[in-house]
Amino acid sequence: xxxxxxxxxxxxxxxxxxxxxxxxxxxxxxxxxxxxxxxxxxxxxxxxxxxxxxxxxxxxxxxxxxxxxxxxxxxxxxxxxxxxxxxxxxxxxxxxxxxxxxxxxxxxxxxxxxxxxxxxxxxxxxxxxxxxxxxxxxxxxxxxxxxxxxxxxxxxxxxxxxxxxxxxxxxxxxxxxxxxxxxxxxxxxxxxxxxxxxxxxxxxxxxxxxxxxxxxxxxxxxxxxxxxxxxxxxxxxxxxxxxxxxxxxxxxxxxxxxxxxxxxxxxxxxxxxxxxxxxxxxxxxxxxxxxxxxxxxxxxxxxxxxxxxxxxxxxxxxxxxxxxxxxxxxxxxxxxxxxxxxxxxxxxxxxxxxxxxxxxxxxxxxxxxxxxxxxxxxxxxxxxxxxxxxxxxxxxxxxxxxxxxxxxxxxxxxxxxxxxxxxxxxxxxxxxxxxxxxxxxxxxxxxxxxxxxxxxxxxxxxxxxxxxxxxxxxxxxxxxxxxxxxxxxxxxxxxxxxxxxxxxxxxxxxxxxxxxxxxxxxxxxxxxxxxxxxxxxxxxxxxxxxx
Numbered sequence: 001x002x003x004x005x006x007x008x009x010x011x012x013x014x015x016x017x018x019x020x021x022x023x024x025x026x027x028x029x030x031x032x033x034x035x036x037x038x039x040x041x042x043x044x045x046x047x048x049x050x051x052x053x054x055x056x057x058x059x060x061x062x063x064x065x066x067x068x069x070x071x072x073x074x075x076x077x078x079x080x081x082x083x084x085x086x087x088x089x090x091x092x093x094x095x096x097x098x099x100x101x102x103x104x105x106x107x108x109x110x111x112x113x114x115x116x117x118x119x120x121x122x123x124x125x126x127x128x129x130x131x132x133x134x135x136x137x138x139x140x141x142x143x144x145x146x147x148x149x150x151x152x153x154x155x156x157x158x159x160x161x162x163x164x165x166x167x168x169x170x171x172x173x174x175x176x177x178x179x180x181x182x183x184x185x186x187x188x189x190x191x192x193x194x195x196x197x198x199x200x201x202x203x204x205x206x207x208x209x210x211x212x213x214x215x216x217x218x219x220x221x222x223x224x225x226x227x228x229x230x231x232x233x234x235x236x237x238x239x240x241x242x243x244x245x246x247x248x249x250x251x252x253x254x255x256x257x258x259x260x261x262x263x264x265x266x267x268x269x270x271x272x273x274x275x276x277x278x279x280x281x282x283x284x285x286x287x288x289x290x291x292x293x294x295x296x297x298x299x300x301x302x303x304x305x306x307x308x309x310x311x312x313x314x315x316x317x318x319x320x321x322x323x324x325x326x327x328x329x330x331x332x333x334x335x336x337x338x339x340x341x342x343x344x345x346x347x348x349x350x351x352x353x354x355x356x357x358x359x360x361x362x363x364x365x366x367x368x369x370x371x372x373x374x375x376x377x378x379x380x381x382x383x384x385x386x387x388x389x390x391x392x393x394x395x396x397x398x399x400x401x402x403x404x405x406x407x408x409x410x411x412x413x414x415x416x417x418x419x420x421x422x423x424x425x426x427x428x429x430x431x432x433x434x435x436x437x438x439x440x441x442x443x444x445x446x447x448x449x450x451x452x453x454x455x456x457x458x459x460x461x462x463x464x465x466x467x468x469x470x471x472x473x474x475x476x477x478x479x480x481x482x483x484x485x486x487x488x489x490x491x492x493x494x495x496x497x498x499x500x501x502x503x504x505x506x507x508x509x510x511x512x513x514x515x516x517x518x519x520x521x522x523x524x525x526x527x528x529x530x531x532x533x534x535x536x537x538x539x540x541x542x543x544x545x546x547x
Contacts, residue, residue, distance in 0.1 A: 075137075099477050110276050111282045115190060130472060133184065144193070149169075191224055202241050226267075230349050234348055234352075299369065299371075308354050320414070322416050327387025329394060343386060364376045375431070450471070504545045506543040
């Protein structure tokens with residue numbers, strides 16, 4: 001026994017060498033089998049619907065980040081970020097919350113809703129980001145990504161086809177007017193992020209009836225209502241859509257969702273009362289749209305057909321004819337495939353704008369119709385959202401074998417923007433460019449004068465609004481200025497500059513309240529030092545305090 005064991009240990013079994021090439025073939029077969037197993041695992045993972053949709057969403061999210069970053073970089077490089085006067089004003093309101101003679105909550109104001117100003121706060125403290133407009137472009141760009149991703153996921157759940165969802169997000173995200181508004185500090189794309197999130201919550205709640213989607217839907221409603229007044233109009237419809245999707249207690253759902261969603265408007269009315277003593281100051285105060293219009297007549301006021309005509313034209317100019325045709329066809333397909341419920345909800349925002357033109361002294365001017373101007377054309381972007389989402393339904397009526405080619409629909413939708421490829425064909429950019437020519441001219445001149453003549457600590461008594469863009473351009477901290485947002489300091493300094501004049505400089509637009517006080521001569525304690533005359537705009541007056 002021992003002999004056998006010793007013999008065995010001493011003489012291990014001999015191994016025959018593999019024939020030449022057999023080892024490499026075996027290794028290749030093992031690699032091939034491993035890759036096959038990996039592919040099978042990926043297919044199995046991809047076939048698991050929730051994970052598949054999750055990965056699809058990630059891909060869409062990264063694609064939107066790339067598209068948004070490229071668009072924002074290009075618009076910033078061209079200097080277009082602050083062409084809109086409203087974009088400059090939004091940025092300055094946000095800056096004044098942290099940089100003002102009287103910083104704090106009161107600087108939120110009372111007319112423009114606060115969400116965009118709050119979103120800009122992490123970035124607006126940087127002089128570089130503030131002066132270039134990127135402090136507002138960054139959070140708006142994030143909202144663009146949220147909007148596109150949520151529209152994709154909502155369409156994916158509703159249409160049950162990734163190609164249809166891809167058409168939706170492609171038609172939305174490749175529209176140049178959307179891309180421009182997604183690259184500047186404006187509220188439209190922030191609102192669309194809330195709208196897309198609500199739509200996703202509605203579609204998912206309709207499928208699962210999980211209350212978590214209702215809570216998320218209420219949050220989305222708050223997001224819309226604290227961004228644009230369109231969101232206030234949508235509150236009862238948000239409640240109605242969610243209640244209709246509930247499997248029981250529908251009346252309770254309607255009342256509960258409506259009450260919770262209404263907290264946002266109630267907060268803003270309370271804020272207005274706290275700031276001005278008038279809970280409706282945003283509607284009928286001195287800086288409201290009603291006061292700005294001043295009762296002047298315009299096409300569509302108390303005229304439903306004309307109001308509808310002007311809004312539809314703005315929508316067509318924002319969308320382009322190819323998307324209009326595809327979107328109308330898609331709406332018909334959505335009705336035929338019984339998937340029109342989401343598109344119907346998206347029709348409500350355009351309806352709100354038609355109502356605003358008719359009843360709220362909120363005009364839209366388009367170059368094709370009298371008075372042949374450019375004003376509020378960006379309101380037509382709500383039509384882009386509706387048409388883009390409706391386009392996804394076209395894929396559902398295409399035979400399954402040919403559906404892969406449906407993904408070219410976004411390319412068809414933007415073809416009119418490609419020939420010719422120039423910003424002047426994009427109505428939202430064109431509006432911002434035309435309406436800012438004079439403002440940009442006097443802003444640049446005043447900023448250059450300020451940079452060369454002003455010394456820190458001297459102080460400036462100034463108008464607010466567009467004039468604040470001078471200090472943004474010059475990177476002059478707003479705490480160096482006194483304006484209407486500074487309460488008591490402003491009242492004393494502007495009404496009796498001869499008695500209380502610690503500011504060495506004063507800047508006012510000719511004809512304004514401050515200009516009328518300062519133009520009374522040396523008895524005010526200030527002397528006109530420099531005047532900037534620009535065609536199409538009031539003169540900008542710069543005063544120096546007398547010794």
